Amino acid sequence: MATLDQASYEQLQQQEAQLSQKFQQLQQQQLDLDLTRGKPSAAQLDLSKELDGILNGDYRDSGGADLRNYGGLDGIAEAKQLFSTLAGVKNTEILIGGNSSLTLMYFCAQIALERGLTTDRTPWRQDQRAVKFLAPVPGYDRHFSLCQHLGIELIPVAMNDAGPDMEQVESLLHADPDIKGIWCVPRFSNPSGIVYCDDVVQRIAKLSKIAGPNFLVFWDNAYAVHSLEEGAPPLANIMDYCRNEGTEDSVLIFGSTSKITLAGAGVAYVAGSPGNLEELKKHLGFMSIGPDKMNQLRHVRFLRDAGTIAAHMQKHAAIMKPRFDAVLQALQSSLGNLGLGEWTEPRGGYFISFDSRPGLAREIVSLAAQLGVKLTPAGATFPGGNDPRDCNIRLAPTYPSVEDINKAMEVFVTCVKLASVRQQLNTPTN
Amino acid sequence: MATLDQASYEQLQQQEAQLSQKFQQLQQQQLDLDLTRGKPSAAQLDLSKELDGILNGDYRDSGGADLRNYGGLDGIAEAKQLFSTLAGVKNTEILIGGNSSLTLMYFCAQIALERGLTTDRTPWRQDQRAVKFLAPVPGYDRHFSLCQHLGIELIPVAMNDAGPDMEQVESLLHADPDIKGIWCVPRFSNPSGIVYCDDVVQRIAKLSKIAGPNFLVFWDNAYAVHSLEEGAPPLANIMDYCRNEGTEDSVLIFGSTSKITLAGAGVAYVAGSPGNLEELKKHLGFMSIGPDKMNQLRHVRFLRDAGTIAAHMQKHAAIMKPRFDAVLQALQSSLGNLGLGEWTEPRGGYFISFDSRPGLAREIVSLAAQLGVKLTPAGATFPGGNDPRDCNIRLAPTYPSVEDINKAMEVFVTCVKLASVRQQLNTPTN
Numbered sequence: 108m109a110t111l112d113q114a115s116y117e118q119l120q121q122q123e124a125q126l127s128q129k130f131q132q133l134q135q136q137q138l139d140l141d142l143t144r145g146k147p148s149a150a151q152l153d154l155s156k157e158l159d160g161i162l163n164g165d166y167r168d169s170g171g172a173d174l175r176n177y178g179g180l181d182g183i184a185e186a187k188q189l190f191s192t193l194a195g196v197k198n199t200e201i202l203i204g205g206n207s208s209l210t211l212m213y214f215c216a217q218i219a220l221e222r223g224l225t226t227d228r229t230p231w232r233q234d235q236r237a238v239k240f241l242a243p244v245p246g247y248d249r250h251f252s253l254c255q256h257l258g259i260e261l262i263p264v265a266m267n268d269a270g271p272d273m274e275q276v277e278s279l280l281h282a283d284p285d286i287k288g289i290w291c292v293p294r295f296s297n298p299s300g301i302v303y304c305d306d307v308v309q310r311i312a313k314l315s316k317i318a319g320p321n322f323l324v325f326w327d328n329a330y331a332v333h334s335l336e337e338g339a340p341p342l343a344n345i346m347d348y349c350r351n352e353g354t355e356d357s358v359l360i361f362g363s364t365s366k367i368t369l370a371g372a373g374v375a376y377v378a379g380s381p382g383n384l385e386e387l388k389k390h391l392g393f394m395s396i397g398p399d400k401m402n403q404l405r406h407v408r409f410l411r412d413a414g415t416i417a418a419h420m421q422k423h424a425a426i427m428k429p430r431f432d433a434v435l436q437a438l439q440s441s442l443g444n445l446g447l448g449e450w451t452e453p454r455g456g457y458f459i460s461f462d463s464r465p466g467l468a469r470e471i472v473s474l475a476a477q478l479g480v481k482l483t484p485a486g487a488t489f490p491g492g493n494d495p496r497d498c499n500i501r502l503a504p505t506y507p508s509v510e511d512i513n514k515a516m517e518v519f520v521t522c523v524k525l526a527s528v529r530q531q532l533n534t535p536t537n
Numbered sequence: 538m539a540t541l542d543q544a545s546y547e548q549l550q551q552q553e554a555q556l557s558q559k560f561q562q563l564q565q566q567q568l569d570l571d572l573t574r575g576k577p578s579a580a581q582l583d584l585s586k587e588l589d590g591i592l593n594g595d596y597r598d599s600g601g602a603d604l605r606n607y608g609g610l611d612g613i614a615e616a617k618q619l620f621s622t623l624a625g626v627k628n629t630e631i632l633i634g635g636n637s638s639l640t641l642m643y644f645c646a647q648i649a650l651e652r653g654l655t656t657d658r659t660p661w662r663q664d665q666r667a668v669k670f671l672a673p674v675p676g677y678d679r680h681f682s683l684c685q686h687l688g689i690e691l692i693p694v695a696m697n698d699a700g701p702d703m704e705q706v707e708s709l710l711h712a713d714p715d716i717k718g719i720w721c722v723p724r725f726s727n728p729s730g731i732v733y734c735d736d737v738v739q740r741i742a743k744l745s746k747i748a749g750p751n752f753l754v755f756w757d758n759a760y761a762v763h764s765l766e767e768g769a770p771p772l773a774n775i776m777d778y779c780r781n782e783g784t785e786d787s788v789l790i791f792g793s794t795s796k797i798t799l800a801g802a803g804v805a806y807v808a809g810s811p812g813n814l815e816e817l818k819k820h821l822g823f824m825s826i827g828p829d830k831m832n833q834l835r836h837v838r839f840l841r842d843a844g845t846i847a848a849h850m851q852k853h854a855a856i857m858k859p860r861f862d863a864v865l866q867a868l869q870s871s872l873g874n875l876g877l878g879e880w881t882e883p884r885g886g887y888f889i890s891f892d893s894r895p896g897l898a899r900e901i902v903s904l905a906a907q908l909g910v911k912l913t914p915a916g917a918t919f920p921g922g923n924d925p926r927d928c929n930i931r932l933a934p935t936y937p938s939v940e941d942i943n944k945a946m947e948v949f950v951t952c953v954k955l956a957s958v959r960q961q962l963n964t965p966t967n
Contacts, residue, residue, distance in 0.1 A: 144607065146606050146607050147606065149603060149606075152596075152603070152605040152606065155605075156594065159589070159590055159591075159592040159593070159594075159831075160589055160590030160592075160593075161589075162589040162590075163589070163590075164586065164589075166582075173579060173582070174802075175579075175582040175585075175799045175800065175801075175802065176576050176577065176579075176582065176799075176800045176801070177574065177576050177795075177800045177801050178801070205635050205636065205829070206635065206826075206828070206829040207825045207826045207827075209824065209825060209826050210824055210825045210826075213823065213824040213825075249826075252823055253823055253824075255823075256820070256823035256824075365607075365826070369605045369606075369831060370605065370606045370607045371605075371606065371607050371608070371826055371827055371828075371829065371830060372604075372605060372829045372830060372831035372832070390686070393643065393682055393683055393685075393686035394639065394640055394643040394683075394686075395637045395639055395640045395643075396636075396637045396639050396640075396679075396795070396801055397637075397801055398636070398801075399635070399636040399801065399802045399829065399832065400801060400802060401589075401799060401802035402802070402829065402832065405589075
């Protein structure tokens with residue numbers, strides 16, 4: 108296939124006919140495949156089968172407390188110890204919650220919005236003024252919908268290979284005092300898979316100096332240990348930078364074991380300054396009797412320490428890497444050098460981000476659906492589902508088998524080509 | 538000890554001296570005992586040791602879905618089936634949550650307050666008007682503090698042996714349209730242990746006809762199956778009465794297994810009309826990735842059906858009954874017929890409610906603390922910690938051993954007597 112821009116109208120018509128025929132052949136296969144969500148595969152879940160039964164009649168923490176009973180709002184000491192290492196904070200700077208980091212994010216945003224969470228304590232919502240968050244795009248739809256549910260406006264910010272465009276971030280903050288936070292997935296970002304570079308992390312640690320003392324960075328480090336290969340880029344420790352700047356109150360670090368152990372049955376945490384956590388606990392005490400300490404104990408017994416976690420994550424990578432490779436090989440062999448799209452080659456995380464030619468993402472997703480391949484809805488990676496260039500498609504290759512991925516990718520590249528050729532045929536120059 | 542009203546000033550002085558001496562003797566024992574909170578004992582927790590390891594490599598629900606992965610916001614089908622039986626509703630009328638029913642109550646109250654939850658959808662908070670709840674007293678301090686955190690005013694309502702004083706409830710609702718809900722612990726009420734009679738349940742099912750379509754009964758049936766003995770009074774099914782009245786939207790039924798299996802590591806639920814649950818789910822979807830389905834599956838495998846639960850609860854009762862008996866025997870043998878207090882004799886639940894002579898509860902709790910016996914703070918069973926008669930003390934006998942309860946009760950009755958005699962000595966008639 109020649110590049111579209113060089114093809115004549117007749118060549119394009121010929122290509123369209125061939126691709127349409129291919130499309131019809133694929134349609135007859137009546138596929139039912141799903142590349143939509145970042146779900147671990149069954150083989151990955153099997154890696155944590157020791158969790159069930161690991162307590163073995165011993166329910167006490169190192170202090171001798173019986174963890175089967177009531178008590179404790181911020182998690183068991185052993186879990187604080189383990190996950191503070193993962194979060195890169197002191198064990199006095201973490202709260203271990205239930206199974207959902209999204210719930211912790213929601214609580215924190217809601218408290219900051221309505222009651223004031225940072226040491227500053229000024230609620231974001233005051234005097235009927237708008238409250239806004241920066242949303243690096245493409246990003247994670249659940250972050251965006253959380254804000255929308257709370258009535259927080261989202262302002263898209265461009266992402267590049269090193270993280271959010273910090274020039275843009277800083278100038279937006281200078282211009283608009285209603286911006287109270289920013290969403291970050293700093294390592295293996297969802298969906299692009301990039302890792303924030305040190306300079307970006309350092310600049311993010313200084314943002315409250317522009318934005319004011321109740322500004323909060325929502326640092327969702329969901330893929331902190333989720334490398335696909337050795338040598339994947341590390342992430343700078345934001346809390347260390349904050350300590351240097353005296354801005355510890357400006358960042359909340361979130362994480363969970365949903366993609367380390369079991370999806371939806373793991374342990375979530377939020378790390379932050381002791382002052383912020385104290386304020387958070389004051390409110391959580393009215394909402395909850397405290398987290399499930401048994402599940403925390405299970406996780407501590409199973410994951411033990413940073414070394415054990417790293418070894419465990421290598422087993423995940425061994426299962427996931429061939430799936431990512433299958434996607435990338437299909438993209439490269441079928442679309443490479445054709446100018447029909449660009450994609451990331453992540454070294455960790457759960458997603459590959461694909462950008463079609465502008466104006467085609469919805470069409471590609473729709474064509475794939477007609478062939479029985481579900482893709483994340485076009486636009487989902489943008490606030491309000493609105494991708495202004497209509498080009499970003501998030502591919503999630505972890506759940507299906509390599510065989511299914513190969514089938515799904517054959518569909519995908521066919522749809523990309525077909526949509527691109529049809530677009531080219533309909534452009535005025537032809 | 539003669540009754541105080543008949544005693545002469547000299548007799549009272551003599552009694553005070555004897556009791557003060559007894560107080561000093563007890564002080565030398567340097568006790569450290571705790572009757573404060575409704576915590577199960579270790580022996581009760583041991584009853585659920587099968588939970589850990591019960592999954593045994595089988596993580597699928599009856600439909601074949603792998604419950605270790607993401608998916609599902611309202612709980613697994615098997616848990617809905619099991620707990621809907623307990624709640625007395627259809628399996629389409631229940632949502633199974635995480636470990637904390639308090640969290641479900643908080644969410645429901647917050648959504649009803651700010652966004653509207655019943656089919657009517659009118660938020661409670663409108664036009665800056667006050668929002669009020671009826672609080673039958675004595676009651677549960679966590680219910681009261683939840684409302685205070687949300688800015689909901691509490692209006693105390695008297696409790697009698699059959700439930701809240703319904704004459705008072707109904708006339709308050711007629712008089713004040715800002716009253717939007719009522720707290721109920723309908724079986725083995727916290728702390729009095731009484732069970733609402735059928736007539737009260739039926740009248741509660743009709744309250745929204747007085748109070749309007751967004752009124753909600755918060756029916757916290759925390760002790761639904763927690764009888765101490767056979768033949769304990771049953772509770773009428775409020776949803777059945779609601780169906781007769783067409784008021785299914787006016788009640789939310791809460792419960793958890795915290796006092797069936799493990800405290801704080803159980804499974805909580807909320808039952809209500811399909812319309813109310815649909816609305817609740819719409820909001821929960823922004824706050825959570827869904828509940829821990831593994832823990833739900835563990836509970837379903839362990840608790841199985843109503844018969845298995847009943848047999849399990851009999852084992853709890855066998856452990857708890859001697860503790861309740863120890864408290865009641867101490868009260869009867871030391872305070873019976875002396876007119877120094879009144880107490881309930883619950884046939885289930887976790888508490889015994891004691892009423893001293895007016896004006897003495899704080900003093901008794903303070904005296905007991907001096908002897909090393911922690912009691913629930915006086916006033917805790919009233920909104921704002923304010924018991925207007927200063928007489929109610931909640932006794933929680935489940936956690937200590939019978940031997941410790943006997944020691945603690947010797948302290949308690951001594952403090953009741955000492956405080957009562959001193960009060961009588963200081964009354965003007967003497």
